[in-house]
Amino acid sequence: MPFIVAVVAVLVPAQTAAAHPFGPPSTARIAVDGDRVTLAWLPAEDDWVALGQSLGAFEDPATGADTTLTGEQKLARSAAVRDYLLAHVGVTQGGRPCAAELEPLERLLAEGARFGFECPEPVVTVDVRIAALTDLHQAYRTVLTSDTPAEPAKVLFTKAEDTRSVRFDAPEGGGVPLAVPAVALVAVLGVLVLLLVRRRAPAPPAASDKPAEPAATPGTGE
Template identity: 80%
Template structure:
């Protein structure tokens, strides 16, 4: 009888606890989807970066920063969620505080473009570095304070090593090295052209020497 009583009490309790846990896990499932993307490019001393998370991640970020009004308090229905994110000073400050580029330990001055077309183009940054860029440390730590499972796939549009890197909550910064052509140095094609010119000159000298030898022998 005691076992029957325990079963009658515990089974419904476990079921109730399970019902509470499942929605909680489902609500927090979006950090486990595809990673956000960040595309980086270099031109001289300037670095550009576009960070693009999923649409529901923008919603989660906006909610955490108070970019959306409480519906119970009479939310403004004339603006879209994207427009509310774009107008939020808290969102801009957050992005500038969680995405950055440093060169030899010195921060590159950051500019954040107006937050328009967030769903298609993401947050667009421009960084002015002290020197022409050959190597920089890139940090993308956005969203990881909401959940440690968030991550960002960094991809270089300018030839770089590595060409791609996964940034996570525990490793949100990666050094990226760009070749000389990408960083404004001597183009890589110049040595190749010079080498071809030298080879052509050597061939011409050898041919001329052979002709001279043949003429002397005659």
């Protein structure tokens, strides 16, 4: 039985919420392609349980639990969980929010919560916000790793600092427009070299520069 199902069946929210904040941090991965940012947030299974319980994604055991669905399925179908994730994970570019989309959560234990963000411009520098779970306990934190070359390559998000700026390298093809000025520069240099060669070459003598015919000597009859 998956851990999350067992924990949900037992339902010990106080112990679950207090246990993991002091363990390893949650992880997240980010990548950039043009004006699109993808981000996957991957908390531990007990953190999903703590989050689901805080949002009412699971039944009150006093009223009877639905045993036809696993805890993962209940989280995936919870509108409150989806709203929470969209409210606590975001990307902005130049102060403007990038349009967020949250993919279905059916495989949240294996793949996490997967987001796609469409930004107004091709992405170079964006502000990333990950504030999930820190409202449950201030000790929660997330380490973000970039799959696209970035500075910094790893970022720590905490209760006190839930928004961090990340700068990515220019996307592939970003240098293509520079090829046109380069070609133009080569052409200009070629013209300059040709002009210098022509200027240095000796010019053919003009007709007026030909030596004069010798004058006839008096008395020779010529």
